[in-house]
Amino acid sequence: MPPIRTLLLFALLSLQSSPSTADDGIQLIGTTAIPGDRLDLSNDSRTLENGERVNRLGGFSALDFAPQTGLLAALSDRGPDDGAVSYPCRFQLFDLQLNPGRQPAVTLTLKHTVLLTDASGKPLTGRSTILTADSQRGRRFDPEGFRFGPQDRVFISDEYGPEIVEFNSSGREIRSLPLPPGLQVATPHGDRKVETEGNSSGRASNRGMECLAISPDGKYLYGLMQGPLIQDGTRRDGKVLGTHCRLLQLTLQGETVAEYVYVMDSPDNGNSEILALPDGRLLVLERDGNAGDKAAHRKLIAVSLTAATSVAGMHTLPRDLSANNIRPVTRTVLLDLLDPRWKLAGKNMPEKIEGLTLGPQLPDGRQTLILSSDNDFESANASLIWVFALPPQPAPTGTQNR
Helix, strand or coil, X not given: CCCCCCCCCCCCCCCCCCCEECCCCCEEEEEEEECCCCECCCCCCCECCCCCECCECCCXXXXXXXXXXXXXXXXXXXXXXXXXXXXXXXXEEEEEEECCXXXXXXXXXXXXXXXXXXXXXXXXXXXXXXXXXXXXXXXXCCEEEEEECCCCXXXXXXXXXXXXXXXXXXXXXXXXXXXXXXXXXXXXXXXXXXXXXXCCCCECCCCCCCEEEECCCCCEEEEECCCCEHHHCEEECCEEECCEEEEEEEECCXXXXXXXXXXXXCCCCEEEEEEECCCCCEEEEEECCCCHHHCCCEEEEEEECCCCCCCCCCCCCCCCCHHHCCCCCEEEEEEECCCHHHCCCCCCCCCCEEEEEEEEECCCCCEEEEEEECCCCCCCCCEEEEEEECCCCCCCXXXXXX
């Protein structure tokens, strides 16, 4: 863990006056907000090409909680203005305190800012136009998924490559895990439309590996694409339309174990995050791209891989999965964030809900679930944190070998 140069401690008051409980036992125990003009602990007072401060706190694209330390990690994405500036990528570590039934119910205190560097110590930047001289693919970096791994390691998925990179706890790259070549584009470009139209396969521009999970036993990584690959969808006006998304299961060494098909509810949606649950299922945060009253889809989908067909090695998915004996993952809605009982929908619903992690257990044994918004580093927009409590799980009966 890097040393703390300056202590910037702030407590954030809960915005939820009273908790809401659903008929299924799920409870919203509290919300809080990080003001958009807060600064992180990097002590970097420079300004970016657009005049924004380098050390502005926000842009959270992923969350993960470490029970051993009680720290909540919040990963910032590639920076303000959608990759137009040379933002040094980083993640933040907060001390998290939950006090259900009291005010504030959720308290965050910023403890560390960890800057990300490559193996040589060079800062990883989110500028979309950066391409290295020795590689067509380049090393621009757009961190979107974050998970703590074993032995003080951290795994981060990059949307540009896509790639999954292993870092040490100080933010220095250890290695990049190999991913199937069908996910890569042959000719990267800083312009989204040019990049998508100029390639016949690979991830669609800005629709790469948005989502990352690690199994509870720490043996496997799960990477889910935000949308369909170019070869698995239909290109129109520089965009790739479709609902069939690739979900990869990998070892921590990057070996592909299986590859599945996750079918979104609508081609207008995208996948924001994936989380591995203790019962063996995965949880996917699927949403549309609208904000406020126009937001129509904000769901947490519980996913089972049990009966799904692995499509590993298949370059192009057939349009009709069932006719080709391909079974996608099974999906069940666990939580609809637009349900009126949560009182989250409406004009204040942010466009981007992107962070998702299991939090600490409550004193009564219930497991918490934490979500966060991405404020795009806008000083006028707060980063929102929502904490839910899941219903108690029934105790297992009998014994079972695992």
